[in-house]
Amino acid sequence: MKPAAFAWERPASLDALLDRVADAQGHVKLIAGGQSLGPMLNLRLVEPDLVLDITGVPDLRQARVEGDALVLGACVTHADIEDGRVPDLTGGALQRVAAAIAYRPVRNRGTVGGSLVHADPAADWVSALIALGAEVDLARRGERRRLPVERFVTGALDVALRPGEILLGVRVPARPAATAWGYVKHCAKIGEFAHAIGAVRLDPAAGTGRAVIGALEGPPLLFADARPLFGGRIGPDFAARFDGQAADAALLSAGLADAVARHVHVTVLARAVAQAAKPTPLPLPEAA
Amino acid sequence: MSAGLAESATGRMALALTVNGRLHRVEAEPRSHLGDVLREGLNLTGTHLGCEHGVCGACTVLLDGEPARACLTFAGACAGAAVTTVEGLDEDEVAAELRAAFNREHALQCGYCTPGMLVAARDLVLRLPEADERRVRVGLSGNLCRCTGYAGIVRAVTGVIAARRARGIGPEAGAARPLGPVGARLGEAAAASRPPATPARAAAPAAVSDLAGDFAPAHRFAQAIDLAHPPEAVFALLNDIEAVAACLPGAVLAGRPEADTVEGGLQVRIGPIRATFRGRARIARDEAGLSGRVRGAGSDAGGRSATEGEIRYRVSPGPAPGTARVDLDVGYTLTGPLAQFGRPGLVRDLAGRIAAEFARTLDARLSGAVGPAPAALDPFRLALGLLRARLAAWRGRA
Secondary structure (H helix, E strand, O other): OOOOOOEEEEOOOHHHHHHHHHHOOOOEEEEOOOOOHHHHHHOOOOOOOEEEEOOOOHHHHOEEEEOOEEEEEOOOEHHHHHOOOOOOOOOOHHHHHHHOOOOHHHHOOOEHHHHHHHOOOOOHHHHHHHHOOOEEEEEEOOEEEEEEHHHHEEEOOEEOOOOOOEEEEEEEEOOOOOOEEEEEEEOOOOOOOOOEEEEEEEEOOOOEEEEEEEOOOOOOEEEOOOHHHHOOOOOOOHHHHOOHHHHHHHHHHOOOOOHHHHHHHHHHHHHHHHHHHOOOOOOOOOOO | OOOOEEEOOOOOEEEEEEEOOEEEEEEEOOOOEHHHHHHHHOOOOOOOOOOOOOOOOOOEEEEOOEEEEHHHOEHHHHOOOEEEOHHHHOOOHHHHHHHHHHHHHOOOOOOOOHHHHHHHHHHHHHHOOOOOHHHHHHHOOOOOOOOOOOHHHHHHHHHHHHHHHHOOOOOOOOOOOOOOOOOOOOOOOEEEOOOOOOOOOOOOOOOOOOOOOOOOOOEEEEEEEEEOOOHHHHHHHHOOHHHHHHHOOOEEEEEEEEOOEEEEEEEEEEOOEEEEEEEEEEEEEEOOOOEEEEEEEEEEOOOOOEEEEEEEEEEEEOOOOOOEEEEEEEEEEEEOHHHHHOOHHHHHHHHHHHHHHHHHHHHHHHOOOOOOOOOOOHHHHHHHHHHHHHHHHHOOOO
8 A cells, every 4th residue: 555656846836837747757646635646646546757746836725706706726625615714705605515525634635626636526526616607727838728617527537637737726606695505415424425416506586507416427417507407497486396307317318327326316416406495504514 | 945855866855844843854755655754764653554545544643733644645745744643642631631531431442543533533622512422423434443333432522522511611713724735835845756666576467267157247337339330341340359459449469379369458547547457358259140259357567456357249230321339248347456446437437438439440440541540530520429429328327
């Protein structure tokens, strides 16, 4: 359980980091909190030539409000969000997701950027940030771009990063008080990777909403327009109108052949819808 | 280079750490995690190593005052940090109360989990003064104990919390801390080159069974690929082992000791994971039924992960005239670290991507192209689009 040998560098600025990522030879891996990459290094599933520690870059360890969006640097940890060390524009939605990720010692080092780039389909941020309509800021030397999270996560452990490109941070739009939010995951043991995730962000007044079914084998299934899940209309009575069969049909056409797995995913989504219908703020989930 | 770290010529880092209040300078390879630095470098063996991948919690220490996994914190990641191990909690007031309670409630037997359990419990006591038994159980779920059944541990921690609440002690406000992973100091530049490579171990011989007996795979899935060529042409090409190997991404054909047996390797990638399996496969065909069976076994370079598998295929007419569909029934068993990490779904996702690339190059070869198909040609785009649709339909739990 010891990693294969690698070189270690810890650039102190973003420019130095981007230069190094652009010029380094061989198999290079970036590390932030190391809570996903660490196990893979220890198991020697990943044997990089060079590990670049990005936590020394001040730009990646900031959180700020820009217009109506919260911008979180890639190295902001789950515990930073759980403890309220970053501004809250989502009515506690981010905080509740963060507080239930893995265990406290993991949350103290695991980062939102690392979780997104690792792109484990069962990870919380992959599904939750898609449901919240978040975007990622990406950069490589001399070039910046922005992508919705659903276009960033392209498969299991697969993201749209190009050679030499890194994730700078994530932009989470404010969630108006009138919108309803529900996020439920199913784990057999507290803190383990989820077997099913359901997330909804609904605006009954505007009649719009997004829904996500996550912890599938590929990227999450996004309903960018969730109205078909509610009989074609999202109103104040959305909880009563939730149509599990529509979700089941969508999962089936997405290739989920196992009826039991579909039932679990639909049930978890239904719980997320029910949670969204409850008055906020909700108490923090029981977290490890 | 900061005072915290300096590179020495041997690929080791000179590392400054404040451990249990004392400044230490240790040398460590970049791959050494904090648990090994403490145990091997400083002889602080109170920090225990269990799973070494973040699950068991035995190695939990305080990093800049907050609990963190020592096994997932590499040496260079915590240069300049303050570390508190169980040895450093002797004078700690909360730890003293917990030790007395653990003693009273019989909260340990072998003691292996206890150092991590005490660090995690101390964090709960300070952070969650209102916690009830259920909340304590949830809070300790990241620390595994195989002796006690947790009952004594939960009683001990719940008792300390209740006693402190009775004394009117509130939650610790928590020291102001910068955003980012605990222990990761800003401005601590660090670098170490890769240590000189040790001579590579001779690859262990692939674990090859006789490939004749019955095989009961641990996992099965089905997949179909569509090709814009007649079934007979597709089936004929599948008999050309060299062509098939050339079309299969990451595959290398090493030899053909017998007419029905091939030797070779397959390099696979899942995200950052790269593994090369070497082994042997036996091939059987049913000419009349346009079907066949490939049975193979192999192991990765270090011989740590091994796989055995069987692919049954059948070529049939596709949805349009002159097209073919290849139905694959894949069964496999995977052992070793790759199996420990890899959930079956990830393997299927990977197999889907390999199959898509395989079908693309197979299609190109059937169209007369040599080598990788030029992506600009429209028919290939068409086939690829068809495949992506199949792939999208296939992804998911089979």
